[in-house]
Amino acid sequence: MTGTMGKNATVKNIVFTIIVVVLLIYTIFPLYWLFLASLKTRVDLFTIPPKFSFEPTLEHFKKIFIYTTLETGEQQQTRYLFWLLNSVLTAGIGTLLAVTLGTMAGYINSRMEYRGKKDFMFFVLSTRMLPPVAVIVPLYIVFAKLHLADTRLGMILLYTMIGLGLATWIMKGFFDNIPKEVEEAAFVNGYTRFQVFIKVLVPMVKGGIAATAGFCFIFAWNEFTFASIIATRYAMTLPPRIVAFMGTSGFEWGVVAASGFILIIPIFVLFIFIRKYILMGMTFGVLGRK
Amino acid sequence: MSDYDQKKYERNEKLIKLLFLWPSLAILLFLIAYPFVMLIYYSFFNFSFLRQANTKFIGLTNYLLILTDTYTWERFIFTFKYVGLSVSIQFILGILIAWLLQRNFRGKDAVFTVVLMPMMFCPIVVGLLWRYMFNTEWGIINYFLHNLLGFARVEWLGMEQNSLWATIIANTWMWTPFMVLLASAAFSSVPKYLYEAASVDRASGWFKFTNITLPLSAPILVLALIFRLMDEMKQFDLIYTLTGGGPGDATQTVSFTLYKTAFQYFYTGEGSAWAFILLIIIIGLSSILIRLLNYLSER
Numbered sequence: 271m272t273g274t275m276g277k278n279a280t281v282k283n284i285v286f287t288i289i290v291v292v293l294l295i296y297t298i299f300p301l302y303w304l305f306l307a308s309l310k311t312r313v314d315l316f317t318i319p320p321k322f323s324f325e326p327t328l329e330h331f332k333k334i335f336i337y338t339t340l341e342t343g344e345q346q347q348t349r350y351l352f353w354l355l356n357s358v359l360t361a362g363i364g365t366l367l368a369v370t371l372g373t374m375a376g377y378i379n380s381r382m383e384y385r386g387k388k389d390f391m392f393f394v395l396s397t398r399m400l401p402p403v404a405v406i407v408p409l410y411i412v413f414a415k416l417h418l419a420d421t422r423l424g425m426i427l428l429y430t431m432i433g434l435g436l437a438t439w440i441m442k443g444f445f446d447n448i449p450k451e452v453e454e455a456a457f458v459n460g461y462t463r464f465q466v467f468i469k470v471l472v473p474m475v476k477g478g479i480a481a482t483a484g485f486c487f488i489f490a491w492n493e494f495t496f497a498s499i500i501a502t503r504y505a506m507t508l509p510p511r512i513v514a515f516m517g518t519s520g521f522e523w524g525v526v527a528a529s530g531f532i533l534i535i536p537i538f539v540l541f542i543f544i545r546k547y548i549l550m551g552m553t554f555g556v557l558g559r560k
Numbered sequence: 561m562s563d564y565d566q567k568k569y570e571r572n573e574k575l576i577k578l579l580f581l582w583p584s585l586a587i588l589l590f591l592i593a594y595p596f597v598m599l600i601y602y603s604f605f606n607f608s609f610l611r612q613a614n615t616k617f618i619g620l621t622n623y624l625l626i627l628t629d630t631y632t633w634e635r636f637i638f639t640f641k642y643v644g645l646s647v648s649i650q651f652i653l654g655i656l657i658a659w660l661l662q663r664n665f666r667g668k669d670a671v672f673t674v675v676l677m678p679m680m681f682c683p684i685v686v687g688l689l690w691r692y693m694f695n696t697e698w699g700i701i702n703y704f705l706h707n708l709l710g711f712a713r714v715e716w717l718g719m720e721q722n723s724l725w726a727t728i729i730a731n732t733w734m735w736t737p738f739m740v741l742l743a744s745a746a747f748s749s750v751p752k753y754l755y756e757a758a759s760v761d762r763a764s765g766w767f768k769f770t771n772i773t774l775p776l777s778a779p780i781l782v783l784a785l786i787f788r789l790m791d792e793m794k795q796f797d798l799i800y801t802l803t804g805g806g807p808g809d810a811t812q813t814v815s816f817t818l819y820k821t822a823f824q825y826f827y828t829g830e831g832s833a834w835a836f837i838l839l840i841i842i843i844g845l846s847s848i849l850i851r852l853l854n855y856l857s858e859r
Contacts, residue, residue, distance in 0.1 A: 371583050538677075
């Protein structure tokens with residue numbers, strides 16, 4: 271009797287392990303395949319059967335940064351570093367602003383009463399619901415009039431807006447979790463409300479602020495729709511750039527794969543740090559608050 | 561507290577509210593509210609960003625043009641098919657995977673980290689990644705299907721019906737993790753003692769799943785479903801690099817059509833009308849979400 275039970279459990283364990291392995295392969299394989307594509311020579315890219323082992327080449331990565339002019343064979347730097355800088359600056363500063371403003375607004379909405387509070391929170395939430403393609407039509411016109419189109423400042427504003435709703439909702443949740451007594455004790459000690467906020471409360475939600483920043487950065491870093499319309503040249507970021515790589519050179523798959531891979535490396539790194547908070551980040555702080 | 565102190569305190573409170581809320585509000589008014597109003601305004605004009613000289617008020621003509629065109633309905637039907645099928649598959653797969661990964665095992669945390677990752681990637685990259693694998697001649701997927709398993713070559717991105725499934729497959733790969741995440745959270749919120757009680761009564765695993773797990777995690781599962789529906793309606797970048805809307809216009813979602821109308825043909829007015837229609841649909845969906853969010857956060 272116990273013998274068959276043990277056997278059953280082993281079979282179950284084996285089946286379970288197989289399922290987990292299949293799941294992992296299903297998840298990882300496409301990324302692995304993209305990575306291999308970025309290292310294959312043009313010949314190796316299109317072979318049948320597809321090659322799993324080959325002589326790796328860095329030519330595509332090199333091509334992203336340096337291009338050789340056809341006439342003279344002269345080597346020149348591409349503007350890739352400039353686009354990369356655009357991406358880092360717009361997503362980075364946008365995140366910084368969104369998290370700062372979101373922390374401030376989250377605090378007020380957690381602790382104080384004012385008229386139209388529900389409307390404000392709903393308004394903030396609408397940044398999550400509005401499809402970018404819908405707002406971008408009039409936004410494009412306004413930006414063109416105000417000379418914000420194709421500027422870093424314009425993109426920073428947009429990325430602040432994208433992160434703001436998330437930051438406000440999440441930070442409100444974090445402040446809600448802090449007992450009122452903490453503040454009251456500080457008030458008794460003669461702190462003003464502003465001092466309480468900066469010196470007592472913000473340090474208590476540091477972890478939450480960092481996680482929120484991680485999410486805001488990822489969403490801005492991945493953003494394509496606004497960038498493809500607004501940032502066409504001087505403020506161009508990496509996602510629309512990849513699409514341009516696909517279009518102009520008649521699908522140079524090696525270069526496309528390499529640039530795609532560069533784009534997701536920061537996500538890998540950030541994801542490890544915000545993994546604990548992912549439930550909170552993906553549900554606007556409704557679930558998974560810590 | 562003296563009268564003077566009280567006044568000073570109140571002024572201080574007011575000031576902090578103003579200083580802390582207005583910057584956010586200003587950004588939202590400028591980037592959300594103002595465009596929204598302008599969008600409705602433009603939708604009544606035959607406005608084009610490139611040809612601004614001949615702009616005329618044309619009333620509801622843009623809306624009538626859109627709603628009476630069979631092309632529009634094709635786009636809506638595709639969008640609903642795409643969204644409906646994607647979300648259903650993600651929902652079922654997500655619940656299944658979350659249910660399987662419920663038990664404790666070595667490396668659970670690492671497995672979860674890997675499984676959840678795809679949803680964080682840039683949709684542009686996910687689109688091109690699958691485009692690369694879906695290639696008819698040298699794509700790895702057809703290599704398995706054709707060269708190894710002996711099926712006929714599938715023209716994934718070249719035929720209407722297949723391209724629908726190609727977009728759904730890529731979309732499912734990217735977004736099932738979201739369902740796994742929320743379903744796992746839902747399942748782990750079910751109190752353990754209920755299972756123990758059921759075990760005493762010798763209930764089967766399936767019985768426990770359908771009679772305890774599912775009913776108790778229903779609110780969060782519904783929340784997940786609505787989040788997905790809302791996001792899928794907006795989605796456009798993944799399809800943009802995967803199929804470019806093709807073959808023909810077969811995989812153009814409503815969002816995609818709007819993008820093309822406004823920024824490829826520069827029919828800004830008509831694009832605005834498209835945007836307004838899309839917004840109505842999404843607002844309808846999300847007002848349900850808001851109610852649910854409020855209900856859940858007050859529990």
